[in-house]
Amino acid sequence: MGLLIFQFVPPFLRHYFPYFKNKSDDILRNIEFINQRMDAIIKRRREEIENTPLDKPLSNDLLTSIITANTPRDINYNKIDDKEVTRPMTDSEIRVIIFDGIIAGTDTTANTISFIVYYLAHHPDVKRKMLNEIDRIFQGDKTRPITENDIHNLKYCEAIVKEVSRIFSVANSFSRCLEKPDEIAGYQWPADTIIRINIDAIHNNEEYWDEPDKFNPDRWMVEGFEPKKNSFIMFGGGLRVCPGRKLAMIELVCLMVLLFRKYDIDLIDKKAPLKTESSIITACTELLVEIKLRN
Numbered sequence: 001m002g003l004l005i006f007q008f009v010p011p012f013l014r015h016y017f018p019y020f021k022n023k024s025d026d027i028l029r030n031i032e033f034i035n036q037r038m039d040a041i042i043k044r045r046r047e048e049i050e051n052t053p054l055d056k057p058l059s060n061d062l063l064t065s066i067i068t069a070n071t072p073r074d075i076n077y078n079k080i081d082d083k084e085v086t087r088p089m090t091d092s093e094i095r096v097i098i099f100d101g102i103i104a105g106t107d108t109t110a111n112t113i114s115f116i117v118y119y120l121a122h123h124p125d126v127k128r129k130m131l132n133e134i135d136r137i138f139q140g141d142k143t144r145p146i147t148e149n150d151i152h153n154l155k156y157c158e159a160i161v162k163e164v165s166r167i168f169s170v171a172n173s174f175s176r177c178l179e180k181p182d183e184i185a186g187y188q189w190p191a192d193t194i195i196r197i198n199i200d201a202i203h204n205n206e207e208y209w210d211e212p213d214k215f216n217p218d219r220w221m222v223e224g225f226e227p228k229k230n231s232f233i234m235f236g237g238g239l240r241v242c243p244g245r246k247l248a249m250i251e252l253v254c255l256m257v258l259l260f261r262k263y264d265i266d267l268i269d270k271k272a273p274l275k276t277e278s279s280i281i282t283a284c285t286e287l288l289v290e291i292k293l294r295n
């Protein structure tokens with residue numbers, strides 16, 4: 001709603017029509033609150049970094065990496081000779097990056113894991129195969145940290161993430177604006193036309209996918225399999241492709257391991273349809289599950 005009101009409701013209505021004014025004022029107050037909180041967090045971390053001697057390690061997290069980028073703490077410091085590209089980032093730039101990550105990277109992964117749980121419950125053969133992979137790699141150890149090597153070996157888990165996202169993508173569309181007039185699908189379009197690219201339609205198109213309606217993670221396991229160009233766009237594509245795609249994949253595969261190596265998760269009601277609501281993303285509105293410790 002926040003995004004939509006500023007995109008579609010003209011400033012006059014937002015400034016003078018009480019219904020829209022109250023809504024937009026509310027959102028602006030929330031943004032102000034979030035900005036202040038984030039600025040305080042950034043300031044505190046900057047101070048911690050500045051108070052840590054150069055030869056002592058820093059904590060290994062995104063905020064620290066962004067603050068130290070292009071400073072002597074950065075392993076790539078001085079490797080590029082362009083002063084504008086290589087200056088450290090200001091607090092407001094850092095805030096925007098972190099905010100973008102929270103906005104774009106929270107609901108997307110959270111809803112995708114819900115869809116994964118739903119599809120696994122409906123495909124016991126796939127779930128069994130996934131558990132075999134997890135048990136083979138972790139040998140029944142339910143607590144050891146997941147390593148980078150494990151992530152590379154969890155191929156079937158990755159195939160499940162891709163297949164769930166192909167058949168039920170959390171991002172249902174994304175947009176592009178034409179810079180100049182162009183022909184698309186046999187029609188002429190003027191410059192500045194906004195095109196919405198329908199991810200679901202492309203992921204379910206028979207021209208690109210064999211049996212598109214079939215939930216089949218094994219299609220991703222075939223040696224050398226690559227989807228046709230631009231036919232798998234869960235993360236968009238081109239210059240504006242999702243910058244969090246690798247992080248998202250790692251998060252989702254790790255979450256699958258953390259949940260399923262320790263717990264048996266099933267749906268309370270297998271006959272209930274997946275309840276969702278679609279706007280900018282498709283969100284899961286309810287998923288009742290039963291969680292038991294695995295033997």
Ligand code: HEM
Pocket residue numbers: 100101102104105106108109112170171173174175233234235236237238239240241242243244245247248
């Ligand atoms: C399952 C998880 C995710 C999905 C399905 C997803 C999907 C997408 C899609 C479809 C786009 C539009 C790309 C385009 O226009 O070509 C996008 C953009 C973006 N995503 Fe993600 N995303 C996910 C997770 C994340 C995470 C974890 C982060 C960061 C922590 C992130 C940050 C962003 C940002 C900042 C953009 C805007 C990029 C731009 O406009 O240049 N996303 N994402």
